[in-house]
Amino acid sequence: MSDKQAPVSGLADYKYGFSYPDQSVYKPGKGLSEEVVRAISAQKREPEWMLETRLRALRAFYRKPMPNWGAGIGDIDFDDIYYYAKPTESVVKNWEDLPEDILKTYDRLGLPEAEKKFLAGVGAQYDSEVVYHSIQEDLKSQGVLFLSPEQALEEHPDIVKKYFGTIIPFNDNKFAALNTAVWSGGSFIYVPPNIKVEIPLQAYFRINSENFGQFERTLIIVDENSFVHYIEGCTAPVYTTDSLHSAVVEIVAEKGARVRYSTIQNWSGDIYNLVTKRAVAKENATVEWVDGNIGSKRTMKYPAVWLMGEGAHGEVLSIAFGGKDQEQDTGGKIVHNASNTSSIITSKSISKDGGTATYRGLIKVAEGLHNVKSHVVCDALILDEKSISKTFPYMEVESDDVSVEHEARVSRISEDQLFYLTARGLSEEEASMMIVNGFLDPLVKQLPMEYAVELNRLIELEMEGSVG
Amino acid sequence: MNRSVPQMAADLFEKLSWPDTTEEEWRRTDLSRLLPKGMLDKTADLPILGTGDINERPAPLLPENYAARVITERGIPVAMALSEEAVKKGLSIQWVSQDSSPEDFPTDLERSANAELNTETDRITAWHWRSFPGALHISLSESVRLKEPVIIEEKLIAGDEQSPLFSAPHLHIALPGSGELNLLWCFYGAPEVQESVIPVVNAGLTASIGENSLLNIALNQNLGNGVVFFLHDHLLLERDSRLEFTEAHFGGRLVKTRGRVILSGKGSEARINGLYLAEEDSHKDIGTIQNHLSPGASSTALYKGAIHPGGRSVYHGLIEVSPEAQGTDAYLTNRNLVLGEGARADSIPQLNILTDDVKCSHGSTTGKMDPSHLFYLESRGFSPVEAKKELTRGFLTEAMNLVPDTLADVFTDSLDGKL
Numbered sequence: 001m002s003d004k005q006a007p008v009s010g011l012a013d014y015k016y017g018f019s020y021p022d023q024s025v026y027k028p029g030k031g032l033s034e035e036v037v038r039a040i041s042a043q044k045r046e047p048e049w050m051l052e053t054r055l056r057a058l059r060a061f062y063r064k065p066m067p068n069w070g071a072g073i074g075d076i077d078f079d080d081i082y083y084y085a086k087p088t089e090s091v092v093k094n095w096e097d098l099p100e101d102i103l104k105t106y107d108r109l110g111l112p113e114a115e116k117k118f119l120a121g122v123g124a125q126y127d128s129e130v131v132y133h134s135i136q137e138d139l140k141s142q143g144v145l146f147l148s149p150e151q152a153l154e155e156h157p158d159i160v161k162k163y164f165g166t167i168i169p170f171n172d173n174k175f176a177a178l179n180t181a182v183w184s185g186g187s188f189i190y191v192p193p194n195i196k197v198e199i200p201l202q203a204y205f206r207i208n209s210e211n212f213g214q215f216e217r218t219l220i221i222v223d224e225n226s227f228v229h230y231i232e233g234c235t236a237p238v239y240t241t242d243s244l245h246s247a248v249v250e251i252v253a254e255k256g257a258r259v260r261y262s263t264i265q266n267w268s269g270d271i272y273n274l275v276t277k278r279a280v281a282k283e284n285a286t287v288e289w290v291d292g293n294i295g296s297k298r299t300m301k302y303p304a305v306w307l308m309g310e311g312a313h314g315e316v317l318s319i320a321f322g323g324k325d326q327e328q329d330t331g332g333k334i335v336h337n338a339s340n341t342s343s344i345i346t347s348k349s350i351s352k353d354g355g356t357a358t359y360r361g362l363i364k365v366a367e368g369l370h371n372v373k374s375h376v377v378c379d380a381l382i383l384d385e386k387s388i389s390k391t392f393p394y395m396e397v398e399s400d401d402v403s404v405e406h407e408a409r410v411s412r413i414s415e416d417q418l419f420y421l422t423a424r425g426l427s428e429e430e431a432s433m434m435i436v437n438g439f440l441d442p443l444v445k446q447l448p449m450e451y452a453v454e455l456n457r458l459i460e461l462e463m464e465g466s467v468g
Numbered sequence: 469m470n471r472s473v474p475q476m477a478a479d480l481f482e483k484l485s486w487p488d489t490t491e492e493e494w495r496r497t498d499l500s501r502l503l504p505k506g507m508l509d510k511t512a513d514l515p516i517l518g519t520g521d522i523n524e525r526p527a528p529l530l531p532e533n534y535a536a537r538v539i540t541e542r543g544i545p546v547a548m549a550l551s552e553e554a555v556k557k558g559l560s561i562q563w564v565s566q567d568s569s570p571e572d573f574p575t576d577l578e579r580s581a582n583a584e585l586n587t588e589t590d591r592i593t594a595w596h597w598r599s600f601p602g603a604l605h606i607s608l609s610e611s612v613r614l615k616e617p618v619i620i621e622e623k624l625i626a627g628d629e630q631s632p633l634f635s636a637p638h639l640h641i642a643l644p645g646s647g648e649l650n651l652l653w654c655f656y657g658a659p660e661v662q663e664s665v666i667p668v669v670n671a672g673l674t675a676s677i678g679e680n681s682l683l684n685i686a687l688n689q690n691l692g693n694g695v696v697f698f699l700h701d702h703l704l705l706e707r708d709s710r711l712e713f714t715e716a717h718f719g720g721r722l723v724k725t726r727g728r729v730i731l732s733g734k735g736s737e738a739r740i741n742g743l744y745l746a747e748e749d750s751h752k753d754i755g756t757i758q759n760h761l762s763p764g765a766s767s768t769a770l771y772k773g774a775i776h777p778g779g780r781s782v783y784h785g786l787i788e789v790s791p792e793a794q795g796t797d798a799y800l801t802n803r804n805l806v807l808g809e810g811a812r813a814d815s816i817p818q819l820n821i822l823t824d825d826v827k828c829s830h831g832s833t834t835g836k837m838d839p840s841h842l843f844y845l846e847s848r849g850f851s852p853v854e855a856k857k858e859l860t861r862g863f864l865t866e867a868m869n870l871v872p873d874t875l876a877d878v879f880t881d882s883l884d885g886k887l
Contacts, residue, residue, distance in 0.1 A: 382824035391819035
């Protein structure tokens, strides 16, 4: 702990996980109850309506059945999870003011460096509250808000109240209800009309308490003709017992706006990652989800775009890597609710060492629409005979003037490709890695450079020791 | 122990409840909404029919170039004709009554029944095996290649308040090694029904296709628009055998099918095609499963549907590859043509792959008619209505390419009748 020369964020180190002693300030007991929800709300000094929403959501959570489909999540013990921990007393403004432990953890993730170079604002989440937040001056002057949701609730209650829970209602599904009941931390972004935020906004989320469920809540509102790219990254140290991560992300893209939301999820191998993400795209708006799933024990996540205005466009790019003992149940949903709308879903999945990668998606076209186009492509690569690949696309079309296309392919690395590369002097391992990287390339290209580099390194790490 | 198939099915039927939308397979086919309340219970309470002796029935004329023709009503044969030549070659058609003693119940039929009842079954399937009057058991001697088709016709006569109509016909085909059989199974009748007495057909088709054998099945369902039609298939392929299967669903207010093709032998090959037409107020839910259990087998499915305004179609297709099935080659295509505002088409092609050495893919498209095609035909003198008809016909006809020429008329006539 006294070692001042913390190693540079080495991914190989990371692979084995690391964690520092838990120093949370306030932490109610394990398990979920009305008292816990009231305590969370009181701790945050929330307005009455938010407490009401939380309590309604809690009742919905009790009422809703567990999903009987998707990844195996039956063994989650909801009574064995901490639902809230407040790590430090208040939100700090300066990086140096952070407690040493937290700072160290972030150092190993390479966050300050990244901030200096690329990032406009950092909302780094340690346990469940935002402990560090900074926004560059130019953003502030443009009127862009990049806050923790708690802060937003305090400073801009009208905006929060107007949008909170309107895209994903509190009773949408069991895990959205759970999140609404106990949410804590996350990000809140508001971009005023005609503003293009040129630098991606980024927040790191981290789970650092054993058996700790993290329930962050993100709300992004992009006003007319504006643009923002938000990047969410997840990393977590390895623990022996299971943890639950259940986030809710709501996005509103007003007329002519464009939002891109990128995630590379790399939770450690014992985490249940059950996330609800949904965006609404109004007239001529564009929403893009770039969704990479590398880590976690079980992930169920299907980013959705509801195309509500004419000319709206939705895209989901999904990468899933199902390694040993992992089950990635991911995909995307697009609901066409207006004429002249278009959508694309591209999914690339790799399964390896007995892992499972599942694509699950929905294309829905409502009644009475014209000129709707949708294209879905799923490619899956299976790297050994123990591994599993599944594809469950749902297409529901209720209009006639549409073109909805879906294609899926499953294959392994072909002998021809391997032979070609090994004949040119590459080892079999290098050749496999090159083929996998080529397979993912169309998606990786969509990521900002530093993320693409990180993703490639992660894939390389995952591929280590595997021969085609 | 050693209970008969109908007994087992009856127990299962009691244990299960009618499928509801909580089950994935039935999520889009809500029986409680699509059928009048209590209708299925009422129909299931009908007495299980007594069975007759096939040999006592008078035979109708045998048309030219057919090996055999059987007419059934409520699943029970009422007329049969067999060509002498086919019998000499080794074709046999037997009636296995459901109350046959276990010794007389063919083991291959029992095996199929057990397989259906023991895997992912539902109450509709259990109902079939509980209430089927008997099975037509069609078999060939080894190494016989019979080109002339066998025709089975299920004629449905609408019931009335006094005797509402339920039919549970069952067909079982057993091909030993190196055989070839072409078979047509058609369903027709009951063009008009009263809302108070909706006829229900709950049909079953099972087959075991021996080594090196070829089985071609063409199923034409052209029942009246008021009929409820359930169908489940269980078709098992042995080593190096080949199945060609075509099903067409033109009629019926509610159609729900599940066809399971099991590639259990190395190098077996299945090609399954289907076409369906969903007219106003009709609901067609078509399901197929390509179940690969052995290495080196291949399968392709091509399902095409045309959906009219007010009609609804659902297509579920699953390619399932077990860990043993290395070298699998499997394809699945679903194409839907929506013919106007207010039509609804759901397409759910799925892959479930448990090994790596596979080539599997599926494709699905849903769209409307290409206006430039319509324009082309109209500019050559077709009326808009005619042009639309021709394009629909052209679209659906692709899925008929496996039907033997001698039987193709049945399909084109049914399609013409509908268009």
